[in-house]
Amino acid sequence: MNASLLGKRSDLDRMEGSRVNTGQILMTISTIILVITVALPMIMIIYNVFFYEWSFDWQLFATMLTDPDNLAAMWNTIKISFFVTVLGTIVGLFFAWLIGRSDIPLKGLMKTLFVVPYMFPPFIAAMAWGLLLSPRSGYINKIFMAITGGSRPLFNINSLAGIVFVELCYYFPFVFIQVSSALERMDPTLEESARIAGANQMTVIRKITMPLVVPAIAAGAMLILISSLSHFGVPAILGFSNHIFTLPTKIYELIYRSAGSFEGIRQGASLSVLLVVVVVLALAIQQRILRAGRYDIIRGKSMRPMLIKLRGFKIPLLVVSILFLAFVVVLPLFIIFAVGCLKAYGLPLRLENMTLNNFKYVLFNSKMARDSIKNSFFLSISSAVITMFAGTMIAYVIVKLQPKGKGVLEVLGILPYSIPGIVLAVGVILTWSGAFGVNLYNTIWIILIAYVARYMAFSLKSASASLEQVHDSLEEASRTCGASHFESLVDITLPLIRPGMVAGFFLIFLPSMRELTTSLLLYGPFTRTMGVAIYSIHEEGNTVQACALAGVAILIIIAGELLLRHITRERKGT
Amino acid sequence: MDQVILKNVTKHFTTKAFGKVTAVNNVSLNIKEGECFSFLGPSGCGKTTTLRLIAGFEDLSSGEIWFGDKPMSIKDKNYYLPPEDRGLGMVFQAFAVWPHLNVFENVAFPLRIQRVNKTDMAAKVKEALKHTNLSGLEEKFPSELSGGQQQRIALARAIVTNPKILLLDEPLSNLDPKLRENMRFEIKDLQRRFNFTIVYVTHDQAEAMALSDRMLVMDMGVIQQIDTPTDMYNNPSNRFVFGFLGLSNFLPVNLSDGRAYPYGSSSVGLNLEIPPDFSDDQAILATRPNEIHLVAEGGYRTRIKNRVFLGDSVEYRVDIGQAEIRIHTYEDKGFKVGDICGVEFSKVTWYPAREDGSDEERERRKII
Numbered sequence: 001m002n003a004s005l006l007g008k009r010s011d012l013d014r015m016e017g018s019r020v021n022t023g024q025i026l027m028t029i030s031t032i033i034l035v036i037t038v039a040l041p042m043i044m045i046i047y048n049v050f051f052y053e054w055s056f057d058w059q060l061f062a063t064m065l066t067d068p069d070n071l072a073a074m075w076n077t078i079k080i081s082f083f084v085t086v087l088g089t090i091v092g093l094f095f096a097w098l099i100g101r102s103d104i105p106l107k108g109l110m111k112t113l114f115v116v117p118y119m120f121p122p123f124i125a126a127m128a129w130g131l132l133l134s135p136r137s138g139y140i141n142k143i144f145m146a147i148t149g150g151s152r153p154l155f156n157i158n159s160l161a162g163i164v165f166v167e168l169c170y171y172f173p174f175v176f177i178q179v180s181s182a183l184e185r186m187d188p189t190l191e192e193s194a195r196i197a198g199a200n201q202m203t204v205i206r207k208i209t210m211p212l213v214v215p216a217i218a219a220g221a222m223l224i225l226i227s228s229l230s231h232f233g234v235p236a237i238l239g240f241s242n243h244i245f246t247l248p249t250k251i252y253e254l255i256y257r258s259a260g261s262f263e264g265i266r267q268g269a270s271l272s273v274l275l276v277v278v279v280v281l282a283l284a285i286q287q288r289i290l291r292a293g294r295y296d297i298i299r300g301k302s303m304r305p306m307l308i309k310l311r312g313f314k315i316p317l318l319v320v321s322i323l324f325l326a327f328v329v330v331l332p333l334f335i336i337f338a339v340g341c342l343k344a345y346g347l348p349l350r351l352e353n354m355t356l357n358n359f360k361y362v363l364f365n366s367k368m369a370r371d372s373i374k375n376s377f378f379l380s381i382s383s384a385v386i387t388m389f390a391g392t393m394i395a396y397v398i399v400k401l402q403p404k405g406k407g408v409l410e411v412l413g414i415l416p417y418s419i420p421g422i423v424l425a426v427g428v429i430l431t432w433s434g435a436f437g438v439n440l441y442n443t444i445w446i447i448l449i450a451y452v453a454r455y456m457a458f459s460l461k462s463a464s465a466s467l468e469q470v471h472d473s474l475e476e477a478s479r480t481c482g483a484s485h486f487e488s489l490v491d492i493t494l495p496l497i498r499p500g501m502v503a504g505f506f507l508i509f510l511p512s513m514r515e516l517t518t519s520l521l522l523y524g525p526f527t528r529t530m531g532v533a534i535y536s537i538h539e540e541g542n543t544v545q546a547c548a549l550a551g552v553a554i555l556i557i558i559a560g561e562l563l564l565r566h567i568t569r570e571r572k573g574t
Numbered sequence: 575m576d577q578v579i580l581k582n583v584t585k586h587f588t589t590k591a592f593g594k595v596t597a598v599n600n601v602s603l604n605i606k607e608g609e610c611f612s613f614l615g616p617s618g619c620g621k622t623t624t625l626r627l628i629a630g631f632e633d634l635s636s637g638e639i640w641f642g643d644k645p646m647s648i649k650d651k652n653y654y655l656p657p658e659d660r661g662l663g664m665v666f667q668a669f670a671v672w673p674h675l676n677v678f679e680n681v682a683f684p685l686r687i688q689r690v691n692k693t694d695m696a697a698k699v700k701e702a703l704k705h706t707n708l709s710g711l712e713e714k715f716p717s718e719l720s721g722g723q724q725q726r727i728a729l730a731r732a733i734v735t736n737p738k739i740l741l742l743d744e745p746l747s748n749l750d751p752k753l754r755e756n757m758r759f760e761i762k763d764l765q766r767r768f769n770f771t772i773v774y775v776t777h778d779q780a781e782a783m784a785l786s787d788r789m790l791v792m793d794m795g796v797i798q799q800i801d802t803p804t805d806m807y808n809n810p811s812n813r814f815v816f817g818f819l820g821l822s823n824f825l826p827v828n829l830s831d832g833r834a835y836p837y838g839s840s841s842v843g844l845n846l847e848i849p850p851d852f853s854d855d856q857a858i859l860a861t862r863p864n865e866i867h868l869v870a871e872g873g874y875r876t877r878i879k880n881r882v883f884l885g886d887s888v889e890y891r892v893d894i895g896q897a898e899i900r901i902h903t904y905e906d907k908g909f910k911v912g913d914i915c916g917v918e919f920s921k922v923t924w925y926p927a928r929e930d931g932s933d934e935e936r937e938r939r940k941i942i
Contacts, residue, residue, distance in 0.1 A: 187668055187670060189666040189667075189668055189670035190670050190672060192629075192631055192657070192664075192666070192670065193664060193666060193670040193672075193728070193731070194672075194683065195630075195631075195656070195657040195658045196629060196657055196658070196660075196662050196663070196664040196732075196741075197658075197683050197684035197687055197731065197735075198658045198659075198661075198684050198687040198688060198735075199658055199683075199687045200656070200658050201656075203687065207683075208672060211674045212672075212673070212674060214674075
């Protein structure tokens with residue numbers, strides 16, 4: 001009796017033992033990856049800000065914090081992100097409701113089009129709006145001044161309001177997407193039972209629909225807030241000429257001005273700490289204001305929700321929506337390609353002034369532009385492949401193995417979400433410029449490391465979502481058929497999540513194709529990315545060539561988006 | 575007095591995949607005051623759409639709906655009263671209890687819309703919660719309660735304004751069987767107490783029969799029969815209704831020389847009298863399993879294929895021609911599988927062999 005019991009126990013031990021072993025190996029690798037890419041840069045920032053030659057030194061931080069220029073930059077950051085978040089939420093909410101709950105025509109088309117601004121690289125949009133609305137040379141302002149005969153421009157885009165406007169146009173889809181899907185999932189009988197109870201349409205919206213989508217609004221607004229606080233491109237393009245700085249652009253300026261000296265980087269690191277503190281505080285405040293409810297958005301039974309008849313407002317609202325889209329998407333696209341075709345910047349936009357030479361120049365003649373396209377492809381593909389596999393592995397450890405200490409992995413994995421790209425770049429410089437005997441500064445590898453750290457959270461999130469769809473019993477069934485843990489992983493789990501991994505690849509490939517912030521701090525003479533190249537050409541004043549290269553970047557992004565859509569649609573079809 | 579009146583109500587939907595579908599086809603119907611009236615039918619038959627037309631969630635394609643002498647929807651005059659002005663109570667299949675409001679707030683919502691003052695509101699909510707056995711749960715949120723309790727909140731919310739008409743859309747189908755039976759009694763009890771007119775949609779025939787004063791069976795948007803549960807069960811007007819209510823056997827036969835021959839058995843006829851008004855050369859014989867008996871001698875000779883002991887009864891299966899027939903008997907005569915025995919019918923309903931409506935159309939409608 002005892003013997004047989006003991007025998008069983010040791011079998012169990014062996015089984016448990018092997019399980020823990022595989023888990024431990026994966027867990028160790030995952031931890032090492034996250035510590036090197038995420039934790040180390042953060043630690044290096046804090047160390048370099050508060051310690052100097054191994055002793056505590058808060059002098060630098062205090063000086064930086066009391067500098068009125070830096071405080072002004074902080075104040076600007078807060079103002080801009082506050083207005084972008086509030087206005088972006090209102091705009092996103094309005095259009096989501098219009099498409100989800102009213103009888104406005106052309107819904108399918110509009111739903112697709114409203115997501116387009118989300119793919120538009122904001123710094124290219126900022127360039128486009130600069131071309132349209134800069135006070136003296138903007139095309140719209142010039143037309144306006146010609147009509148009024150005065151010298152006052154219609155709108156000065158090189159201002160706080162201008163920066164808010166451009167960020168708002170390209171960040172509102174965060175709320176739009178979240179709220180649209182919440183409205184789709186919401187059980188329409190929740191609204192119908194309020195109608196039966198005697199509430200009219202407006203009361204239903206106020207008392208039932210709105211409170212129920214609050215969690216979705218909160219999630220979308222949080223994404224806007226984080227993005228806007230850490231955003232670099234728009235304030236850099238529109239603000240520098242008018243000496244408007246935000247914390248991210250100030251960090252860049254400090255490091256750039258000091259030509260990459262250690263002191264400059266330390267100053268940048270101090271402001272980075274400040275920026276992270278602002279982000280964390282803003283998130284905490286927002287959580288308090290928009291506290292997500294204790295309810296989920298309810299399972300949807302597919303019923304047609306009652307659509308609100310817009311009656312007389314139907315056509316005007318349709319026109320408003322289409323004009324808004326034209327304004328936000330078509331106009332900037334047009335101006336980028338039109339100016340990209342001009343023989344020289346400043347010539348009127350007429351056909352006889354057009355040429356394709358700029359495109360030819362950036363694609364074939366300029367080594368810098370050509371290199372930048374090559375670099376961007378190399379960086380995007382390699383960072384997407386690396387993060388896709390690493391992210392899947394880490395997600396597998398967190399979701400399926402659930403070892404002790406998985407909380408650390410989770411936190412490290414999600415951290416880069418709320419760490420601004422510019423801060424991450426500062427950390428990567430401090431870590432990989434010889435501090436640990438490895439100096440990658442000015443090489444392409446330092447950019448790759450930064451990309452991997454930055455996009456790991458994307459991959460982790462999408463891989464976790466697909467892994468949660470794979471029920472444990474599927475792998476267990478394979479184990480009972482005699483397959484080892486590793487074999488089950490390769491033969492069962494991986495094939496099942498492959499479509500999710502492919503989608504995850506594009507989720508990283510596309511944003512890294514248009515990345516600007518981290519690359520701008522990390523690039524060397526031969527490692528410009530497309531974003532950096534567009535930015536530098538634009539800064540040099542070669543506007544037409546910058547627009548041509550921006551046009552090329554946009555075409556690549558559109559092609560990638562179409563490919564992604566094609567792949568995900570095929571997946572739905574099977 | 576008639577409380578809910580439908581006159582030639584038709585509703586079309588246009589879907590991308592299937593084109594125009596007539597969900598409700600020329601339905602006319604009078605529901606009396608204080609009556610409990612059920613809509614019964616398979617999924618996709620149009621019963622829920624009819625209820626939503628009564629509630630006002632959908633506009634008619636043609637026809638009229640009246641509550642007593644008050645018009646609700648009159649398509650010809652383009653008159654349509656929105657749901658909030660129809661003064662109804664309604665309970666939905668998925669409960670539709672608002673997750674962001676607690677029990678009291680959920681039930682008080684209709685009163686709040688009517689701007690009832692605080693004291694009256696508290697009294698009425700208390701009353702409604704008492705009748706639905708929810709007293710003491712006022713402060714709870716729906717997520718803290720069981721499915722049965724959530725359904726009671728929905729019920730309390732529907733009756734709190736004491737509406738004349740109560741619409742129930744498969745209200746019990748998300749509950750487990752035991753709870754379902756209890757709730758059935760509670761609904762019936764509430765109706766007796768407050769004399770609501772109830773319109774009840776269900777695909778569960780036992781529920782419909784237990785609750786209804788009268789009911790209708792619908793198929794493919796068309797009313798098949800309106801009757802009391804007893805009359806409907808005993809005298810189904812067509813094969814669809816027969817098959818939809820209770821257990822049934824359908825035995826196709828050829829008719830010649832005044833005798834009925836089961837398909838696949840051209841030599842041996844059944845010992846049945848063909849109804850005088852029946853002139854086709856084919857027919858379908860419909861029977862209930864308890865209206866067929868097994869006998870040792872005589873009857874239609876066949877072999878026992880299967881025998882299942884069900885506790886209070888025994889179920890046999892035999893072949894008659896090509897058709898398999900189920901027989902329920904409470905007096906087991908002890909036949910074994912393989913025994914030869916005779917089959918006798920105590921009651922048979924004759925239907926024409928060909929009937930309108932294809933199964934294909936039925937499948938198509940289910941998707942929509």
